[in-house]
Amino acid sequence: MTASILFVCLGNICRSPLAEAALQREVQAAGLDVAIESAGTGDWHIGHAPDKRAQAVAGKHGVEIGAFRARQVVREDFSRFTHIVALDAQNLADLQVLCPADATAALSLLLDYVPGRMGQSVTDPYYGDARDFDLAWSEVMAGAKGLLETLTTR
Numbered sequence: 001m002t003a004s005i006l007f008v009c010l011g012n013i014c015r016s017p018l019a020e021a022a023l024q025r026e027v028q029a030a031g032l033d034v035a036i037e038s039a040g041t042g043d044w045h046i047g048h049a050p051d052k053r054a055q056a057v058a059g060k061h062g063v064e065i066g067a068f069r070a071r072q073v074v075r076e077d078f079s080r081f082t083h084i085v086a087l088d089a090q091n092l093a094d095l096q097v098l099c100p101a102d103a104t105a106a107l108s109l110l111l112d113y114v115p116g117r118m119g120q121s122v123t124d125p126y127y128g129d130a131r132d133f134d135l136a137w138s139e140v141m142a143g144a145k146g147l148l149e150t151l152t153t154r
């Protein structure tokens with residue numbers, strides 16, 4: 001398998017780092033080698049570590065993400081990754097606008113990989129509390145498992 005995955009949300013400090021962490025954990029557990037990164041469509045948090053609440057929920061599930069640093073999506077991402085996976089419908093729409101004509105990456109929505117949740121968005125926990133981060137973790141983990149299954153059964 002030669003997949004490489006870029007997860008994209010708005011700020012790259014909550015949902016997409018959690019998706020990166022979740023897929024990293026699953027890929028490691030399966031003994032696979034998949035390049036995984038995350039980025040934001042927005043530029044407000046470039047260079048910042050993930051939100052403390054995101055760090056806490058990932059840590060609770062065994063993944064340390066304190067060293068992650070937010071970055072913005074760049075044009076090269078569309079040819080560097082095999083899959084660019086948006087965390088919500090608005091970010092998918094923004095990626096479709098940014099997508100250059102010579103892009104090779106397949107664009108998709110994370111919850112499309114979860115049976116019964118096609119077209120749905122991972123709820124943004126940024127303005128919420130720890131419970132919202134728990135919910136975001138369970139959603140990104142379900143998405144990561146479904147995505148990995150798709151990658152390994154193709």
Ligand code: 4NP
Pocket residue numbers: 009010011012013014015016044124125126
């Ligand atoms: P994320 O969450 O897109 O999941 O990283 C957000 C982070 C920051 C903001 C919004 C959402 N913000 O408005 O700064």
